Amino acid sequence: xxxxxxxxxxxxxxxxxxxxxxxxxxxxxxxxxxxxxxxxxxxxxxxxxxxxxxxxxxxxxxxxxxxxxxxxxxxxxxxxxxxxxxxxxxxxxxxxxxxxxxxxxxxxxxxxxxxxxxxxxxx
Amino acid sequence: xxxxxxxxxxxxxxxxxxxxxxxxxxxxxxxxxxxxxxxxxxxxxxxxxxxxxxxxxxxxxxxxxxxxxxxxxxxxxxxxxxxxxxxxxxxxxxxxxxxxxxxxxxxxxxxxxxxxxxxxxxxxxxxxxxxxxxxxxxxxxxxxxxxxxxxxxxxxxxxxxxxxxxxxxxxxxxxxxxxxxxxxxxxxxxxxxxxxxxxxxxxxxxxxxxxxxxxxxxxxxxxxxxxxxxxxxxxxxxxxxxxxxxxxxxxxxxxxxxxxxxxxxxxxxxxxxxxxxxxxxxxxxxxxxxxxxxxxxxxxxxxxxxxxxxxxxxxxxxxxxxxxxxxxxxxxxxxxxxxxxxxxxxxxxxxxxxxxxxxxxxxxxxxxxxxxxxxxxxxxxxxxxxxxxxxxxxxxxxxxxxxxxxxxxxxxxxxxxxxxxxxxxxxxxxxxxxxxxxxxxxxxxxxxxxxxxxxxxxxxxxxxxxxxxxxxxxxxxxxxxxxxxxxx
Numbered sequence: 001x002x003x004x005x006x007x008x009x010x011x012x013x014x015x016x017x018x019x020x021x022x023x024x025x026x027x028x029x030x031x032x033x034x035x036x037x038x039x040x041x042x043x044x045x046x047x048x049x050x051x052x053x054x055x056x057x058x059x060x061x062x063x064x065x066x067x068x069x070x071x072x073x074x075x076x077x078x079x080x081x082x083x084x085x086x087x088x089x090x091x092x093x094x095x096x097x098x099x100x101x102x103x104x105x106x107x108x109x110x111x112x113x114x115x116x117x118x119x120x121x122x123x
Numbered sequence: 124x125x126x127x128x129x130x131x132x133x134x135x136x137x138x139x140x141x142x143x144x145x146x147x148x149x150x151x152x153x154x155x156x157x158x159x160x161x162x163x164x165x166x167x168x169x170x171x172x173x174x175x176x177x178x179x180x181x182x183x184x185x186x187x188x189x190x191x192x193x194x195x196x197x198x199x200x201x202x203x204x205x206x207x208x209x210x211x212x213x214x215x216x217x218x219x220x221x222x223x224x225x226x227x228x229x230x231x232x233x234x235x236x237x238x239x240x241x242x243x244x245x246x247x248x249x250x251x252x253x254x255x256x257x258x259x260x261x262x263x264x265x266x267x268x269x270x271x272x273x274x275x276x277x278x279x280x281x282x283x284x285x286x287x288x289x290x291x292x293x294x295x296x297x298x299x300x301x302x303x304x305x306x307x308x309x310x311x312x313x314x315x316x317x318x319x320x321x322x323x324x325x326x327x328x329x330x331x332x333x334x335x336x337x338x339x340x341x342x343x344x345x346x347x348x349x350x351x352x353x354x355x356x357x358x359x360x361x362x363x364x365x366x367x368x369x370x371x372x373x374x375x376x377x378x379x380x381x382x383x384x385x386x387x388x389x390x391x392x393x394x395x396x397x398x399x400x401x402x403x404x405x406x407x408x409x410x411x412x413x414x415x416x417x418x419x420x421x422x423x424x425x426x427x428x429x430x431x432x433x434x435x436x437x438x439x440x441x442x443x444x445x446x447x448x449x450x451x452x453x454x455x456x457x458x459x460x461x462x463x464x465x466x467x468x469x470x471x472x473x474x475x476x477x478x479x480x481x482x483x484x485x486x487x488x489x490x491x492x493x494x495x496x497x498x499x500x501x502x503x504x505x506x507x508x509x510x511x512x513x514x515x516x517x518x519x520x521x522x523x524x525x526x527x528x529x530x531x532x533x534x535x536x537x538x539x540x541x542x543x544x545x546x547x548x549x550x551x552x553x554x555x556x557x558x559x560x561x562x563x564x565x566x567x568x569x570x571x572x573x574x575x576x577x578x579x580x581x582x583x584x585x586x587x588x589x590x591x592x593x594x595x596x597x598x599x600x601x602x603x604x605x606x607x608x609x610x611x
Contacts, residue, residue: 103511104514
């Protein structure tokens with residue numbers, strides 16, 4: 001399972017890496033913003049993406065739209081501080097599969113990841 | 124006058140040469156080939172080409188009258204000697220160069236020109252199936268022939284005769300092969316492999332001993348020598364300031380009087396008359412007839428010295444302890460550790476330290492979390508990220524704490540399961556004795572007369588029995604002995 005972590009905060013990426021490692025996922029790739037993520041998805045081909053909303057250069061929502069527009073089908077979990085309902089709906093419409101609001105506990109992120117992957121049809 | 128009778132033959136004692144003697148007055152005109160051949164035939168000498176050539180030459184140029192002549196007329200051939208059987212050593216025998224001042228087995232430092240005579244070897248270790256020597260078969264000599272044409276048989280060469288012990292075997296090609304691992308014992312009469320290395324004593328004549336089997340030392344072990352035995356080590360004499368290591372039992376019929384370097388590491392049980400200033404460990408039981416003096420020892424089995432004493436030093440014992448005296452009237456500092464396993468205790472202490480560190484960290488992180496929680500609902504995006512970090516930190520710290528506690532409990536359980544608290548003193552526990560029971564230290568302020576027993580009861584509580592009464596007195600240990608500390 002290949003997972004791409006898109007967040008401008010290295011600390012946050014490290015936290016996500018720690019949680020994913022504990023769950024047994026070790027094939028991880030990192031991107032520091034939406035542009036960086038777009039440049040990596042083609043070659044890396046992730047099976048799951050964890051995407052922050054607020055990032056410099058290209059925010060998470062724009063990235064999600066462009067990724068889906070280019071035919072990217074892997075599930076996306078938006079990990080963000082944006083918790084207003086309208087924002088959540090906007091993200092879901094753009095193609096996000098699940099939503100984790102910061103602050104989150106390691107257990108809550110792990111639950112969301114499992115939940116999201118469980119819904120993905122087997123390849 | 125029959126002149127022919129005057130020509131005569133001289134035959135050597137060994138019958139390997141015959142000569143025709145022509146007297147000075149023998150008329151030369153009488154000299155003929157037939158006469159010569161007749162003389163030879165009359166004695167049964169074989170007429171060979173050599174004889175024919177000699178006679179022809181004589182007839183052609185006879186000696187002048189008045190001159191005697193000895194003509195070699197027949198030669199035999201002496202038998203050649205064969206070779207007796209012999210023994211060729213394949214292994215490099217230690218005794219062959221034992222008297223050399225610098226042997227191959229001595230550790231010789233060519234740079235400093237120093238030789239360690241402690242490392243000399245006076246014995247040869249052999250592995251099973253190793254070729255020790257080869258018995259070379261005798262080589263037959265060639266037969267000879269005398270002047271009469273009679274064969275002289277060559278002397279029969281002797282086969283090499285040596286007695287082979289039951290631990291060696293001779294193969295069809297003459298190789299002598301060891302059937303067991305052991306020490307080579309060889310003389311002119313016999314070869315054998317002895318499974319036990321036996322020496323009279325350990326000193327400069329033997330050097331250090333390092334043998335992967337049983338070793339028997341009949342006499343003493345001198346200062347600074349080392350013995351490494353793969354099996355049982357038995358020593359009949361006094362052990363001085365030496366180092367002993369054996370994978371099996373150590374049976375020391377005399378004492379071990381170490382000073383600075385004396386060490387023993389025993390893989391089995393240890394039976395000794397007394398121990399003085401010895402460091403080391405015993406995997407099994409330590410049975411000491413007399414005193415354990417100023418030793419630094421760890422015994423994984425029991426320490427039994429029912430008529431002896433332990434004075435000075437520090438001895439930790441995982442099994443039961445039975446002594447006549449503990450400490451001395453002079454109040455010599457003596458520490459006995461029971462109910463403990465020092466190397467596991469070391470890890471336990473490490474984990475205790477780690478747990479304390481984690482607890483401190485946990486308090487600090489929890490405080491950060493508490494402050495952030497106070498502002499919940501009013502947090503900025505940045506603070507929300509910070510709160511996620513703190514939550515993750517809390518989770519990590521909790522996980523570390525859980526793992527450290529789990530490891531600590533496992534070690535503690537193991538110590539409790541393996542380390543016994545059972546101390547019997549038939550005589551006196553003297554003042555000045557420090558007694559560690561598990562992780563609690565006690566000091567004996569006033570001497571306690573025995574017989575006494577300190578052990579754990581079924582409820583895992585330390586109890587005291589006086590006079591072999593069998594009556595448990597819980598809490599009495601704390602009354603009689605002053606608690607020094609109790610580990611967290």
